[in-house]
Amino acid sequence: MPAPIYSRFVPPKPAIKKHVPSSPQPIPSPPSAQSKKEKKSKSKNRQAHERAGGINELEATLDAAQPAEDTVAESPKAIKKPKKRKREAVADDADAEAEATPKKHKSILSKFEKVSQKAQEHAQRRHDTGVESDDAPAEDQRVLHDLEPLPQPAVVPDPAFEPTFSVLPTWLAQPVIVEASKRVSFAELGVQPFFLKKLEKQGYTDALAVQSALLPMLHPGHQRHIGDICVSARTGSGKTLAYLLPIVEALKDRATPVLSAIVVVPTRKLVDQVLQVAEQLCAGTKIKVATAVGSVPFTTEQKQLVKLRSQYDPNRAQDLHRNASQQLKSGLLEHGIIDDLMTMPIDHVPRYHSAVDILICTPGRLVEHIEATVGFLLRSVKWLVIDEADELLNQDFQGWTTVLMDALHGETPEDYMNVQERVREQRKGSEWERMLSAHRQFTKVVLSATMEKDLTKLGTLRLNRPKLVSVQEEAQEQQPITTDGDVFELPSTLEEFAVPVGEGQKKPLYLLYLLLNHAFKADEEGNDSSDSSESDPDSSSSSSSSSSSDDDATNPAGGKSIVKHASRVLVFTRSNESASRLSHLISVLEPSFKDYLKTMTPSSTAKAAKKLLKSFSSGSIKILIASDAASRGLDIPDISHVINYDIPSSVTSYVHRVGRTARANKAGEAWTLFTKSEAAWFWNQIARGEKVRRSDKKVTRIEWKEREVTWDRKRTYEAALAELQEAVVGPEATN
Numbered sequence: 001m002p003a004p005i006y007s008r009f010v011p012p013k014p015a016i017k018k019h020v021p022s023s024p025q026p027i028p029s030p031p032s033a034q035s036k037k038e039k040k041s042k043s044k045n046r047q048a049h050e051r052a053g054g055i056n057e058l059e060a061t062l063d064a065a066q067p068a069e070d071t072v073a074e075s076p077k078a079i080k081k082p083k084k085r086k087r088e089a090v091a092d093d094a095d096a097e098a099e100a101t102p103k104k105h106k107s108i109l110s111k112f113e114k115v116s117q118k119a120q121e122h123a124q125r126r127h128d129t130g131v132e133s134d135d136a137p138a139e140d141q142r143v144l145h146d147l148e149p150l151p152q153p154a155v156v157p158d159p160a161f162e163p164t165f166s167v168l169p170t171w172l173a174q175p176v177i178v179e180a181s182k183r184v185s186f187a188e189l190g191v192q193p194f195f196l197k198k199l200e201k202q203g204y205t206d207a208l209a210v211q212s213a214l215l216p217m218l219h220p221g222h223q224r225h226i227g228d229i230c231v232s233a234r235t236g237s238g239k240t241l242a243y244l245l246p247i248v249e250a251l252k253d254r255a256t257p258v259l260s261a262i263v264v265v266p267t268r269k270l271v272d273q274v275l276q277v278a279e280q281l282c283a284g285t286k287i288k289v290a291t292a293v294g295s296v297p298f299t300t301e302q303k304q305l306v307k308l309r310s311q312y313d314p315n316r317a318q319d320l321h322r323n324a325s326q327q328l329k330s331g332l333l334e335h336g337i338i339d340d341l342m343t344m345p346i347d348h349v350p351r352y353h354s355a356v357d358i359l360i361c362t363p364g365r366l367v368e369h370i371e372a373t374v375g376f377l378l379r380s381v382k383w384l385v386i387d388e389a390d391e392l393l394n395q396d397f398q399g400w401t402t403v404l405m406d407a408l409h410g411e412t413p414e415d416y417m418n419v420q421e422r423v424r425e426q427r428k429g430s431e432w433e434r435m436l437s438a439h440r441q442f443t444k445v446v447l448s449a450t451m452e453k454d455l456t457k458l459g460t461l462r463l464n465r466p467k468l469v470s471v472q473e474e475a476q477e478q479q480p481i482t483t484d485g486d487v488f489e490l491p492s493t494l495e496e497f498a499v500p501v502g503e504g505q506k507k508p509l510y511l512l513y514l515l516l517n518h519a520f521k522a523d524e525e526g527n528d529s530s531d532s533s534e535s536d537p538d539s540s541s542s543s544s545s546s547s548s549s550d551d552d553a554t555n556p557a558g559g560k561s562i563v564k565h566a567s568r569v570l571v572f573t574r575s576n577e578s579a580s581r582l583s584h585l586i587s588v589l590e591p592s593f594k595d596y597l598k599t600m601t602p603s604s605t606a607k608a609a610k611k612l613l614k615s616f617s618s619g620s621i622k623i624l625i626a627s628d629a630a631s632r633g634l635d636i637p638d639i640s641h642v643i644n645y646d647i648p649s650s651v652t653s654y655v656h657r658v659g660r661t662a663r664a665n666k667a668g669e670a671w672t673l674f675t676k677s678e679a680a681w682f683w684n685q686i687a688r689g690e691k692v693r694r695s696d697k698k699v700t701r702i703e704w705k706e707r708e709v710t711w712d713r714k715r716t717y718e719a720a721l722a723e724l725q726e727a728v729v730g731p732e733a734t735n
């Protein structure tokens, strides 16, 4: 393709000035006449001309091209030979013709010669002075007109990089800060007397900080927040009651169920936990609470959520039948309402009624119902609660946020409206009224131990006028939320300890030592300590360093001891397999623990898990070994110790694990066993890292000499390991 017109006549550029002599070079006189073919050939080479810097170079290029073509003749492309000969002949003719150059060509060429010379001079001048402005003499300007490169706009400088994504919106950057120690009586917060009595029965007189902040925002009244609410409050701070209480209060006098609130949590266990709190609050009212987690067949769950009734409505029935027959003809039969229509008596239409007021569910199951349960509509939902939002937003279960938001913000199809709704719609009158009333009001409450600051993720929730409430320890400076990453806050009632375990081969024995000497320690007289805070790690550490030959000294708890002991210990392992193995090992090493120790795995059925948690809460099980799956949001009252047998995989995991104790301002201890290779990470990230905020406390390092931990158990330990291996790989493989 030929170069653009302006560049085809561009004068030699300063960059290749070395080819251009300082004084203008005489331009060799061109051939007086050119054959058409020669002209064509030259035009093809014009681009080379530009690069070469002028007509001299072009001539040189053409000359140089001749021998090259001879060389090509010997190459396999010999097929071009006749063409070459033809061209040579043409060149000879051109020489002859050159002598008879017509006059008009001469004038053009002389003009070209003049112009080239001027252009060279001009370029030279520009280069020498460095002045880009077109201050050439007027004559030059005139002559160079059309032959100069077109003036180009100055290069637009790149704007300075301002990362807009790191600039948080005001509501995130300036949260409403609430001091963690804040207490307000429920009565003062305007909680209805009916619920005050209930709360009192449970031993709750004052609202915890998050509750005292959230209740007024969700209660009717002047402090009510019209818009959505995000809550960032540490684990165990009472978030569940904070959102459930105002919802239940609002629905208290409800006589027939209407789906009004949806609570989404990440796991089945959490669904059960929230259900428990909701049931306590709803006792004595007609509010219906249901769950959707997939623990029962889908059709059973559908029937629990939506009630199908027939309603006499001949006109509507006719319309629906007409639709159905049209769909049948077109072959595009919509299932759902048409299927139900077929089961209706004559002139009756199906009507769908919610069977629940509050639905507590996991996101996956919720999506299934939105997509497949006929009559499961969210048109009357007034509250959408997303608990453990950081985890939920990090996992995209079937694109749940999009499906949920579409269903929530969408309009109700007319087919699904009941008579009252239809009548109400008709009564609305003008278009404007209809449009205004279509704008439904509902509140989204998004809660997390650490608020998600990824705006893309938060954006999927389509928040409307959000407000962020952040509960923080008063000892800390009020720090605005930044985008530097998540900062976690630990309860001030939590004591943290860390124990080095060498290379980790004897870790089970360290755990046993910790259980016997700290968690289930008996006092001097051999009485059981029912108050876990009495176990002073430093004193026990020093007492443990005095080796004793008495077996009771290393086993102060004894079989009977653990039965009566008030401590509840949650041990975390890296995986479910290691939880099972550890449980087996501890039972063999300390048979007195066997009946009080259980493993929680995700494979346990919902019923079994519920039973297990109940036993743990009641104290008939004292030690629960679990993987991380159990750590999130589990609210088991009075866990006295959390032990990180395996180091957590992240700061978040640590915070959620240790958050199972020291809940609701109760005392609690978190112990972490770390190997040599894990030490640096633990101290840098967890104990001294910037991501974890502690009031005025530090992680205490407790060291036990290995021989004290293992001395009389070495043989039992080896036997237990052999037994475990046999149990895992079978007796034959062991031999």
Ligand SMILES: Nc1ncnc2c1ncn2[C@@H]1O[C@H](COP(=O)(O)OP(=O)(O)OP(=O)(O)O)[C@@H](O)[C@H]1O
Binding pocket: 203, 204, 205, 206, 207, 208, 211, 233, 234, 235, 236, 237, 238, 239, 240, 241, 448, 449, 632, 633, 634, 635, 636, 637, 659, 663, 664
């Ligand atoms: N007003 C109150 N007074 C005393 N205890 C309370 C009060 N409100 C809630 N609790 C107790 O606090 C504990 C923690 O509550 P909850 O499970 O709601 O915490 P959470 O903030 O949701 O924790 P997580 O983030 O770990 O799920 C529960 O055992 C609950 O019974």
